Amino acid sequence: MKIVKHSGLIVEFNPVKLKSSLLKSGASVTVVDGIMKQIQNEIYEGISTKKIYKMAFALLKKTANSHAARYNLREAIRLLGPAGFFFEKYTARLFASEGYNVITNLTLSGKCVSHEVDVLIKKNEVIAMVECKFHMGREAASDVKVPMYILSRFNDLKERKHPVFTKEDVISKCWIVTNNRFTKDAMDFAKCSGINLMSWDYPSKDNLKTKNDDNALYPITCLTTLTLAEKDKLLVMDVILVKEIVNNTTALEKIGISSNRIRNVLKEAAELCECN
Numbered sequence: 001m002k003i004v005k006h007s008g009l010i011v012e013f014n015p016v017k018l019k020s021s022l023l024k025s026g027a028s029v030t031v032v033d034g035i036m037k038q039i040q041n042e043i044y045e046g047i048s049t050k051k052i053y054k055m056a057f058a059l060l061k062k063t064a065n066s067h068a069a070r071y072n073l074r075e076a077i078r079l080l081g082p083a084g085f086f087f088e089k090y091t092a093r094l095f096a097s098e099g100y101n102v103i104t105n106l107t108l109s110g111k112c113v114s115h116e117v118d119v120l121i122k123k124n125e126v127i128a129m130v131e132c133k134f135h136m137g138r139e140a141a142s143d144v145k146v147p148m149y150i151l152s153r154f155n156d157l158k159e160r161k162h163p164v165f166t167k168e169d170v171i172s173k174c175w176i177v178t179n180n181r182f183t184k185d186a187m188d189f190a191k192c193s194g195i196n197l198m199s200w201d202y203p204s205k206d207n208l209k210t211k212n213d214d215n216a217l218y219p220i221t222c223l224t225t226l227t228l229a230e231k232d233k234l235l236v237m238d239v240i241l242v243k244e245i246v247n248n249t250t251a252l253e254k255i256g257i258s259s260n261r262i263r264n265v266l267k268e269a270a271e272l273c274e275c276n
Contacts, residue, residue, distance in 0.1 A: 015036065024071075024213070056071065064271065069272050070218070080219060082136050087132055087134045095130070101121065106164065108164075111159035119131075119132065122169075131153075137180075142176070146176065147195050176190065179208065243269070
């Protein structure tokens with residue numbers, strides 16, 4: 001059976017791939033088999049992957065909100081847009097969880113010109129700049145021009161000492177993080193130039209997806225028990241991760257959520273952070 005991807009590309013429906021993604025939500029094999037059976041009974045020639053996703057999400061939500069939330073991870077990261085400011089904060093949280101000291105939204109003077117730096121990180125006396133490339137479109141990719149441009153900025157900044165963590169910090173490494181993917185040329189150029197890349201699925205064992213699942217670093221936008229407006233209010237209050245509201249009702253009370261709904265939100269948050 002042929003299905004249509006977000007890009008418009010027509011491909012063969014792959015039930016094995018769909019089942020694998022459903023199992024990663026934390027749902028049991030029995031539950032996933034039931035969902036697969038229902039989806040396979042309802043899909044048709046030419047159906048879009050978006051409709052299949054919505055169908056799977058709705059069926060998962062009936063079993064547990066946390067399963068649907070985990071399945072919704074990639075879309076939840078996209079909801080940190082449209083400007084990408086909250087994606088920068090989210091990226092900073094990922095590095096902070098690994099023991100880095102982090103500072104966001106800096107303007108630093110290079111040898112030639114000044115540069116805005118999304119995130120600066122420090123660990124074991126090594127300092128790196130982190131540039132975040134956020135894409136709203138699911139099929140968008142960061143091409144080779146991105147690492148080429150950021151390399152030139154990095155080279156300008158590493159020529160100077162910066163009073164950030166100490167009085168004379170030297171930036172010696174560079175990262176580029178995107179919520180989507182990099183083209184092959186971008187990855188080849190970055191590897192050749194010594195730039196570290198991180199995307200939704202790159203590198204294979206240390207990417208946005210695995211960091212979330214391994215350390216329960218789910219963005220607040222994952223939660224299915226909150227409205228989009230409520231998620232936006234929490235982001236503005238600097239509540240970026242789901243684990244930041246577990247056992248903490250203050251932020252939820254401040255945005256006017258009722259006590260009954262707070263219980264539901266906290267239940268989903270706790271289950272999501274424990275399901276891995």
